[in-house]
Amino acid sequence: MIAAAIILAAGRGERAGGDRPKQYRDMGGKPLLRMAVQAFLDHPGIATVQVVFQPEDQAYYDAAMTGLSLPTPVSGGESRQASVLAGLRALKSSGAPPDIVLIHDAARAFVSQDIIDRVIDAVAAGAGDNEGAIPALPVSDTLKRGEEYVEETVERANLWRAQTPQGFPFAGILAAHEAHADKALTDDAAVAQAAGMGVRIVQGDERNIKITRPEDFAAVNSEEQMITHDIRTGFGYDVHQFEAGDAVTLCGVEIPHGQKLKGHSDADAGLHAITDALLGAIAAGDIGDHFPPSDPQWKDAASEVFLRHAMELVRRQGGEILNIDVTLICEAPKIAPHRAKMRARIAEILDIAPERVSVKATTTEKLGFIGRGEGLAAQAVATVALKGPQE
Ligand code: CTP
Numbered sequence: 001m002i003a004a005a006i007i008l009a010a011g012r013g014e015r016a017g018g019d020r021p022k023q024y025r026d027m028g029g030k031p032l033l034r035m036a037v038q039a040f041l042d043h044p045g046i047a048t049v050q051v052v053f054q055p056e057d058q059a060y061y062d063a064a065m066t067g068l069s070l071p072t073p074v075s076g077g078e079s080r081q082a083s084v085l086a087g088l089r090a091l092k093s094s095g096a097p098p099d100i101v102l103i104h105d106a107a108r109a110f111v112s113q114d115i116i117d118r119v120i121d122a123v124a125a126g127a128g129d130n131e132g133a134i135p136a137l138p139v140s141d142t143l144k145r146g147e148e149y150v151e152e153t154v155e156r157a158n159l160w161r162a163q164t165p166q167g168f169p170f171a172g173i174l175a176a177h178e179a180h181a182d183k184a185l186t187d188d189a190a191v192a193q194a195a196g197m198g199v200r201i202v203q204g205d206e207r208n209i210k211i212t213r214p215e216d217f218a219a220v221n222s223e224e225q226m227i228t229h230d231i232r233t234g235f236g237y238d239v240h241q242f243e244a245g246d247a248v249t250l251c252g253v254e255i256p257h258g259q260k261l262k263g264h265s266d267a268d269a270g271l272h273a274i275t276d277a278l279l280g281a282i283a284a285g286d287i288g289d290h291f292p293p294s295d296p297q298w299k300d301a302a303s304e305v306f307l308r309h310a311m312e313l314v315r316r317q318g319g320e321i322l323n324i325d326v327t328l329i330c331e332a333p334k335i336a337p338h339r340a341k342m343r344a345r346i347a348e349i350l351d352i353a354p355e356r357v358s359v360k361a362t363t364t365e366k367l368g369f370i371g372r373g374e375g376l377a378a379q380a381v382a383t384v385a386l387k388g389p390q391e
Pocket residue numbers: 008009010011012013014015016023052076077078079080081083084104105106107108210211212
């Protein structure tokens with residue numbers, strides 16, 4: 001069962017104001033669109049993430065999405081519904097249309113992995129081509145209808161606030177959008193129902209808000225601060241022996257040297273220590289559990305593969321890496337000339353600002369195995385903020 005996501009970012013964000021469409025504005029240092037896309041890229045059940053945008057936003061798009069590997073975005077239409085149809089048609093003509101599609105508003109940048117799970121599971125369990133699923137929350141306020149005065153109280157039983165991602169069998173929702181393109185319907189569930197599909201309700205999430213008005217930016221910023229209270233620290237340590245060679249790789253940077261480091265992978269003790277620190281912060285075992293040295297596929301592997309994997313595990317828990325501090329312990333080679341490059345490389349792999357990465361070096365005053373130049377060691381500390389309720 002192959003699932004794809006369509007991320008809608010072709011709106012103008014008129015109600016939110018600001019100097020650019022809201023999906024390109026930053027929150028906690030990242031554009032909303034990047035956060036929304038990242039949530040789906042991080043999800044193991046999503047094979048493709050197709051963005052729908054306005055070509056006039058190309059410069060904003062390029063700046064927001066650096067480093068992410070995505071299919072070329074397609075142009076949206078005048079209405080949300082037209083933009084969805086453009087995204088569906090792009091997936092159809094991609095050569096490998098998915099079985100299931102999740103349609104999501106870029107303006108809901110805080111979508112969780114759990115919601116994506118629930119929607120995929122409900123669609124996969126649904127009745128073939130004829131059933132979709134949406135996340136929704138029950139209405140808890142008393143509802144009134146009226147203009148200047150209350151005219152009536154609306155019965156709130158069985159009323160829901162619909163969110164996205166809304167998930168459907170691909171063929172069914174494409175046919176529904178093609179057939180009802182002329183009607184002004186406000187979400188995909190309405191289009192699906194117009195075409196006779198069933199739509200199941202799964203649990204939404206209060207944090208999955210749609211940034212709509214200027215005050216939403218402020219509200220979410222303060223909420224974000226409140227929910228990042230679950231701060232974890234992890235520690236990592238690694239040693240590799242020197243052997244005959246002409247260069248070492250440390251923290252992702254190759255340094256010419258009279259020896260190389262012996263090891264199963266590229267023996268980058270710096271990245272191995274950071275990988276273990278991240279795994280430690282989320283109590284997810286150690287590097288050997290995830291990449292057994294006995295497994296030939298990891299022989300000569302670039303250590304950034306290990307580090308990226310640890311980062312993805314952190315992200316899948318809704319976590320964010322706050323900082324990394326690594327110390328390389330060796331008599332030679334000299335680390336100082338390469339520090340800036342190492343910081344930049346680590347920051348790039350982890351997709352965080354270089355200011356959040358520290359690389360230090362020390363010797364052991366010629367004492368011990370490191371002092372005798374038999375090998376080197378690396379130590380790292382990682383701090384991670386996990387979001388969501390503390391268990
Ligand atoms: N959207 C879209 N194409 C449109 C209109 C909306 O892709 N023609 C997207 C928006 O980018 C947004 C989502 O649909 O991610 C939900 O729409 P909304 O919150 O209304 O965003 P905007 O239309 O951009 O905002 P506004 O209505 O305030 O102008």
